[in-house]
Amino acid sequence: xxxxxxxxxxxxxxxxxxxxxxxxxxxxxxxxxxxxxxxxxxxxxxxxxxxxxxxxxxxxxxxxxxxxxxxxxxxxxxxxxxxxxxxx
Amino acid sequence: xxxxxxxxxxxxxxxxxxxxxxxxxxxxxxxxxxxxxxxxxxxxxxxxxxxxxxxxxxxxxxxxxxxxxxxxxxxxxxxxxxxxxxxxxxxxxxxxxxxxxxxxxxxxxxxxxxxxxxxxxxxxxxxxxxxxxxxxxxxxxxxxxxxxxxxx
Numbered sequence: 001x002x003x004x005x006x007x008x009x010x011x012x013x014x015x016x017x018x019x020x021x022x023x024x025x026x027x028x029x030x031x032x033x034x035x036x037x038x039x040x041x042x043x044x045x046x047x048x049x050x051x052x053x054x055x056x057x058x059x060x061x062x063x064x065x066x067x068x069x070x071x072x073x074x075x076x077x078x079x080x081x082x083x084x085x086x087x088x
Numbered sequence: 089x090x091x092x093x094x095x096x097x098x099x100x101x102x103x104x105x106x107x108x109x110x111x112x113x114x115x116x117x118x119x120x121x122x123x124x125x126x127x128x129x130x131x132x133x134x135x136x137x138x139x140x141x142x143x144x145x146x147x148x149x150x151x152x153x154x155x156x157x158x159x160x161x162x163x164x165x166x167x168x169x170x171x172x173x174x175x176x177x178x179x180x181x182x183x184x185x186x187x188x189x190x191x192x193x194x195x196x197x198x199x200x201x202x203x204x205x206x207x208x209x210x211x212x213x214x215x216x217x218x219x220x221x222x223x224x225x226x227x228x229x230x231x232x233x234x235x236x237x238x239x240x
Contacts, residue, residue, distance in 0.1 A: 087210070088203075
Protein backbone atom coordinates (compact mmCIF):
# COMPACT_ATOMS: atom_id res chain seq x y z
CA UNK A 1 0.00 0.00 0.00
CA UNK A 2 1.17 3.47 -0.87
CA UNK A 3 -0.17 6.51 0.92
CA UNK A 4 -0.96 9.50 -1.27
CA UNK A 5 -1.37 13.00 0.23
CA UNK A 6 -2.86 16.18 -1.23
CA UNK A 7 -2.14 19.61 0.21
CA UNK A 8 -3.78 23.03 0.27
CA UNK A 9 -5.53 23.97 -3.00
CA UNK A 10 -4.95 20.46 -4.38
CA UNK A 11 -6.70 18.89 -1.40
CA UNK A 12 -9.74 20.99 -2.22
CA UNK A 13 -9.46 20.35 -5.96
CA UNK A 14 -9.49 16.56 -5.49
CA UNK A 15 -11.90 16.64 -2.55
CA UNK A 16 -9.80 14.53 -0.18
CA UNK A 17 -6.62 14.85 1.85
CA UNK A 18 -5.37 11.29 1.41
CA UNK A 19 -5.85 8.28 -0.81
CA UNK A 20 -4.44 4.77 -0.76
CA UNK A 21 -2.86 3.23 -3.81
CA UNK A 22 -2.82 -0.58 -3.85
CA UNK A 23 -0.82 -1.62 -6.89
CA UNK A 24 -1.01 -5.09 -8.44
CA UNK A 25 1.40 -7.30 -6.59
CA UNK A 26 2.37 -9.06 -9.81
CA UNK A 27 4.63 -7.56 -12.44
CA UNK A 28 7.12 -4.74 -12.40
CA UNK A 29 7.31 -2.22 -9.54
CA UNK A 30 4.60 0.42 -9.67
CA UNK A 31 5.55 3.85 -10.93
CA UNK A 32 4.02 7.25 -10.34
CA UNK A 33 2.48 6.99 -13.78
CA UNK A 34 0.55 3.88 -12.72
CA UNK A 35 -0.49 5.65 -9.51
CA UNK A 36 -1.92 8.52 -11.55
CA UNK A 37 -3.68 6.11 -13.88
CA UNK A 38 -5.30 4.38 -10.89
CA UNK A 39 -6.22 7.70 -9.31
CA UNK A 40 -7.82 9.22 -12.40
CA UNK A 41 -11.16 7.35 -12.23
CA UNK A 42 -11.54 8.35 -8.57
CA UNK A 43 -11.43 12.06 -9.41
CA UNK A 44 -13.53 14.65 -11.17
CA UNK A 45 -11.86 15.84 -14.39
CA UNK A 46 -11.08 19.22 -12.78
CA UNK A 47 -9.37 17.50 -9.87
CA UNK A 48 -7.22 15.39 -12.12
CA UNK A 49 -6.29 18.44 -14.21
CA UNK A 50 -5.25 20.31 -11.05
CA UNK A 51 -3.01 17.42 -9.94
CA UNK A 52 -1.24 17.19 -13.26
CA UNK A 53 -0.72 20.96 -13.70
CA UNK A 54 2.81 22.01 -14.57
CA UNK A 55 3.46 23.88 -11.32
CA UNK A 56 2.54 20.94 -9.07
CA UNK A 57 5.52 19.30 -7.39
CA UNK A 58 5.62 15.71 -6.22
CA UNK A 59 7.44 14.38 -3.19
CA UNK A 60 8.16 10.73 -2.46
CA UNK A 61 8.89 10.07 1.20
CA UNK A 62 9.08 13.82 1.75
CA UNK A 63 11.76 14.41 -0.89
CA UNK A 64 10.98 16.27 -4.12
CA UNK A 65 11.36 14.08 -7.20
CA UNK A 66 12.01 15.19 -10.76
CA UNK A 67 11.02 13.25 -13.85
CA UNK A 68 8.44 11.93 -11.48
CA UNK A 69 6.43 9.63 -13.72
CA UNK A 70 9.28 7.12 -14.00
CA UNK A 71 10.05 6.87 -10.30
CA UNK A 72 9.61 3.34 -8.96
CA UNK A 73 7.47 3.07 -5.86
CA UNK A 74 7.50 0.44 -3.14
CA UNK A 75 5.05 -0.58 -0.41
CA UNK A 76 5.01 1.87 2.47
CA UNK A 77 6.04 4.86 0.34
CA UNK A 78 4.34 8.21 0.92
CA UNK A 79 3.62 10.25 -2.20
CA UNK A 80 2.55 13.88 -1.87
CA UNK A 81 1.19 16.39 -4.38
CA UNK A 82 2.21 19.95 -3.50
CA UNK A 83 0.97 23.17 -5.11
CA UNK A 84 3.34 26.20 -5.26
CA UNK A 85 4.32 27.27 -1.75
CA UNK A 86 3.50 30.63 -0.15
CA UNK A 87 5.24 30.88 3.22
CA UNK A 88 7.19 33.61 4.97
CA UNK B 89 23.56 25.90 16.29
CA UNK B 90 20.23 26.67 14.70
CA UNK B 91 16.92 26.69 16.55
CA UNK B 92 14.05 25.95 14.16
CA UNK B 93 10.43 25.59 15.19
CA UNK B 94 7.10 25.29 13.39
CA UNK B 95 4.29 25.98 15.82
CA UNK B 96 0.65 27.02 16.08
CA UNK B 97 1.17 29.19 19.15
CA UNK B 98 2.60 32.67 19.35
CA UNK B 99 6.24 33.38 20.16
CA UNK B 100 7.88 35.94 22.40
CA UNK B 101 10.61 37.95 20.71
CA UNK B 102 12.01 38.74 24.18
CA UNK B 103 12.34 35.07 25.08
CA UNK B 104 13.80 34.03 21.74
CA UNK B 105 16.22 36.95 21.87
CA UNK B 106 17.40 35.95 25.35
CA UNK B 107 17.70 32.29 24.35
CA UNK B 108 19.77 33.22 21.31
CA UNK B 109 22.09 35.47 23.33
CA UNK B 110 22.82 32.58 25.68
CA UNK B 111 24.10 30.60 22.70
CA UNK B 112 26.57 33.34 21.68
CA UNK B 113 30.18 33.74 22.70
CA UNK B 114 32.17 36.98 22.83
CA UNK B 115 32.97 36.85 19.09
CA UNK B 116 29.40 37.63 18.07
CA UNK B 117 29.12 41.34 17.48
CA UNK B 118 25.83 41.54 15.61
CA UNK B 119 22.35 40.07 15.66
CA UNK B 120 19.84 40.88 12.89
CA UNK B 121 16.15 40.29 13.56
CA UNK B 122 13.12 40.08 11.32
CA UNK B 123 9.54 39.68 12.51
CA UNK B 124 6.74 39.15 10.01
CA UNK B 125 3.21 40.28 10.93
CA UNK B 126 -0.13 39.35 9.37
CA UNK B 127 -1.64 42.16 7.28
CA UNK B 128 -5.36 42.63 6.90
CA UNK B 129 -6.86 41.54 3.59
CA UNK B 130 -8.44 44.30 1.44
CA UNK B 131 -8.75 46.63 4.43
CA UNK B 132 -10.82 44.10 6.37
CA UNK B 133 -9.54 44.00 9.95
CA UNK B 134 -11.67 40.89 10.60
CA UNK B 135 -9.99 38.94 7.81
CA UNK B 136 -7.89 35.90 8.65
CA UNK B 137 -4.98 33.92 7.32
CA UNK B 138 -4.68 30.15 7.57
CA UNK B 139 -1.31 28.47 7.18
CA UNK B 140 -1.05 24.84 6.20
CA UNK B 141 2.17 22.78 6.23
CA UNK B 142 3.45 19.26 5.64
CA UNK B 143 4.74 18.05 9.02
CA UNK B 144 8.26 16.68 8.66
CA UNK B 145 8.93 17.93 5.16
CA UNK B 146 8.26 21.54 6.18
CA UNK B 147 10.78 21.37 9.02
CA UNK B 148 13.39 19.91 6.68
CA UNK B 149 12.74 22.61 4.07
CA UNK B 150 13.45 25.29 6.67
CA UNK B 151 16.52 23.42 7.92
CA UNK B 152 17.86 23.34 4.35
CA UNK B 153 17.43 27.13 4.01
CA UNK B 154 19.27 27.74 7.28
CA UNK B 155 22.02 25.28 6.31
CA UNK B 156 22.56 27.21 3.07
CA UNK B 157 22.78 30.49 4.99
CA UNK B 158 25.33 28.91 7.32
CA UNK B 159 27.43 27.90 4.32
CA UNK B 160 27.33 31.40 2.80
CA UNK B 161 28.07 33.36 5.95
CA UNK B 162 29.88 32.66 9.18
CA UNK B 163 26.97 32.62 11.62
CA UNK B 164 27.21 32.28 15.37
CA UNK B 165 23.56 31.33 15.85
CA UNK B 166 20.27 31.29 13.97
CA UNK B 167 16.66 31.10 15.17
CA UNK B 168 13.70 30.60 12.83
CA UNK B 169 10.14 30.26 14.09
CA UNK B 170 7.23 29.98 11.65
CA UNK B 171 3.64 29.75 12.79
CA UNK B 172 0.89 27.62 11.27
CA UNK B 173 -2.87 27.48 11.70
CA UNK B 174 -5.31 30.36 11.83
CA UNK B 175 -3.89 33.85 12.30
CA UNK B 176 -5.42 37.32 12.51
CA UNK B 177 -4.24 40.72 11.29
CA UNK B 178 -1.40 42.09 13.51
CA UNK B 179 -0.44 38.54 14.69
CA UNK B 180 3.21 37.58 14.53
CA UNK B 181 3.77 34.94 11.84
CA UNK B 182 7.52 34.49 11.44
CA UNK B 183 10.73 35.27 13.32
CA UNK B 184 14.28 35.18 11.98
CA UNK B 185 17.31 35.93 14.17
CA UNK B 186 20.81 35.70 12.71
CA UNK B 187 23.98 36.33 14.72
CA UNK B 188 27.49 36.82 13.39
CA UNK B 189 30.76 38.55 14.22
CA UNK B 190 29.84 41.56 12.07
CA UNK B 191 26.68 43.31 10.93
CA UNK B 192 27.06 42.68 7.20
CA UNK B 193 26.84 38.89 7.56
CA UNK B 194 24.04 39.06 10.14
CA UNK B 195 21.90 41.40 8.02
CA UNK B 196 22.52 39.53 4.77
CA UNK B 197 21.80 36.12 6.30
CA UNK B 198 18.59 37.38 7.91
CA UNK B 199 17.37 38.79 4.58
CA UNK B 200 18.40 35.65 2.70
CA UNK B 201 16.49 33.40 5.10
CA UNK B 202 13.25 35.38 4.97
CA UNK B 203 13.44 35.64 1.16
CA UNK B 204 13.89 31.87 0.88
CA UNK B 205 11.13 31.17 3.40
CA UNK B 206 8.78 32.79 0.89
CA UNK B 207 9.80 30.60 -2.04
CA UNK B 208 11.33 27.37 -0.70
CA UNK B 209 9.70 26.59 2.64
CA UNK B 210 6.69 24.25 2.51
CA UNK B 211 3.79 26.42 3.65
CA UNK B 212 0.53 27.40 2.02
CA UNK B 213 -1.50 30.48 2.97
CA UNK B 214 -5.23 30.92 2.59
CA UNK B 215 -6.85 34.31 3.10
CA UNK B 216 -10.41 34.76 4.21
CA UNK B 217 -12.16 38.15 4.06
CA UNK B 218 -15.92 38.24 4.52
CA UNK B 219 -17.40 35.36 2.50
CA UNK B 220 -14.42 35.26 0.18
CA UNK B 221 -11.65 32.72 0.74
CA UNK B 222 -8.72 32.03 -1.55
CA UNK B 223 -5.30 30.38 -1.61
CA UNK B 224 -2.54 32.94 -1.85
CA UNK B 225 -0.56 32.73 -5.10
CA UNK B 226 3.22 32.90 -5.15
CA UNK B 227 4.27 36.28 -6.53
CA UNK B 228 6.82 36.70 -9.33
CA UNK B 229 8.43 39.38 -7.18
CA UNK B 230 9.15 36.88 -4.38
CA UNK B 231 10.56 34.37 -6.85
CA UNK B 232 12.79 37.02 -8.42
CA UNK B 233 14.05 38.17 -5.02
CA UNK B 234 14.97 34.63 -4.01
CA UNK B 235 16.61 33.98 -7.39
CA UNK B 236 18.69 37.12 -6.90
CA UNK B 237 20.66 35.24 -4.24
CA UNK B 238 21.61 32.46 -6.65
CA UNK B 239 24.43 34.35 -8.33
CA UNK B 240 25.80 36.00 -5.18
